Amino acid sequence: MKGMVISEFKDTLQLTNDGRLSLFFIGTGSAFSKKYFQTNFLIVKGNEHILVDCGTLCAYALEKVYNTPVTSIQNIFVTHPHADHIGSLEEFALTGRYVAKRKLNLIINDKFKKILWKQSVKGGLHYSEAGHMKLDDYFNQIKPELIAKKPFEIYETNIGSINLKIFRSRHITTKAHNLRRSQISYGVLIDNRILFTGDSQFRPEYLEYFQNRYPVELIIHDCDVSGYAEGVHASYRQLETLDAATKAKMLLVHYNSSAEKKTPENDGFMGFVQPGTWYLF
Numbered sequence: 001m002k003g004m005v006i007s008e009f010k011d012t013l014q015l016t017n018d019g020r021l022s023l024f025f026i027g028t029g030s031a032f033s034k035k036y037f038q039t040n041f042l043i044v045k046g047n048e049h050i051l052v053d054c055g056t057l058c059a060y061a062l063e064k065v066y067n068t069p070v071t072s073i074q075n076i077f078v079t080h081p082h083a084d085h086i087g088s089l090e091e092f093a094l095t096g097r098y099v100a101k102r103k104l105n106l107i108i109n110d111k112f113k114k115i116l117w118k119q120s121v122k123g124g125l126h127y128s129e130a131g132h133m134k135l136d137d138y139f140n141q142i143k144p145e146l147i148a149k150k151p152f153e154i155y156e157t158n159i160g161s162i163n164l165k166i167f168r169s170r171h172i173t174t175k176a177h178n179l180r181r182s183q184i185s186y187g188v189l190i191d192n193r194i195l196f197t198g199d200s201q202f203r204p205e206y207l208e209y210f211q212n213r214y215p216v217e218l219i220i221h222d223c224d225v226s227g228y229a230e231g232v233h234a235s236y237r238q239l240e241t242l243d244a245a246t247k248a249k250m251l252l253v254h255y256n257s258s259a260e261k262k263t264p265e266n267d268g269f270m271g272f273v274q275p276g277t278w279y280l281f
C-alpha cells in the first residue's frame with residue numbers, strides 16, 4: 001500500500017508517537033490460536049492510543065511478549081462479547097482499580113454496555129470490599145454518537161485526533177438474520193482510512209458501502225482460512241471471489257496455523273496481517 005511503512009517491535013510498546021496513524025497487532029489469531037494469540041491490536045496516534053479488543057490472551061501477550069504493563073493501557077474498544085475479544089477485560093478493570101488506582105476509558109454504546117455487564121463481566125466484577133459495583137465503577141464510558149441508522153447503525157467518536165466510526169456488523173446472526181435477536185458485534189473505520197471488519201460473515205455490501213463513501217486505503221478482514229466456520233467468519237474461499245481492487249487493499253486476520261499453507265499475495269490479497277509489527281500510515 002502506498003505510504004504504509006512496516007517497523008519492527010523494539011523492547012516495549014510505545015503508546016505515543018509523532019502523530020502518524022499506527023497500528024500494532026498484539027495478536028492476529030483466531031479464538032483458539034495460541035501461536036498467534038488472538039486478534040487484538042493497538043491504534044496509536046500522537047498522544048493517544050486505543051486498544052481494540054482485549055481477549056483472554058491479551059494481558060498475557062502484552063506483558064510477557066511485549067514487556068508492556070496492562071496498566072499502561074488507558075482507552076479500550078471491544079467489538080463483541082466473545083472471550084477472544086473481551087476475556088482480559090476483568091483483569092484490566094481490576095488492575096485499574098487496585099494497581100493503577102484509576103478508571104479506564106471504555107468506548108461503548110449503552111446497548112452493548114448493558115449486555116457486556118449483565119452477560120459477561122458482572123460475575124467477576126460485581127462484588128468488592130466497597131460493596132456492589134457497576135461497570136461505571138471501573139470504566140469511564142465514552143459513548144459514541146449514533147450518526148446513521150440505515151443500512152446499519154453507525155456510531156462515531158474521537159479519541160484525540162483518532163476518529164472511529166463504529167458500525168453494527170453481522171457475525172453470529174439468527175437464521176432470519178434478524179439483528180435484534182442476534183449477537184451484538186461491531187466493526188470500525190479508523191480515520192476514514194482503515195476498515196477493520198472485526199469478526200464478520202462474508203458481507204461484501206459493507207465493503208462497498210464504506211469504499212463508496214470514504215477514502216478507504218486498507219481493509220483488515222476477518223478470515224477463516226480452513227473454512228470450517230464459514231457463515232460466522234468470512235472464509236478465505238469467499239474472500240477470494242471479491243474484485244481485484246478490493247482484494248489488493250486487503251490484509252487478512254483472525255487466522256490459525258492453516259494460514260501457513262496459504263500465500264494470499266498469490267491470490268490477489270495484500271497478505272496476512274503480521275503480529276508484533278508496527279504498521280505506520
Ligand SMILES: [Zn+2]
Pocket residue numbers: 080082171199
Ligand atoms: Zn467472535
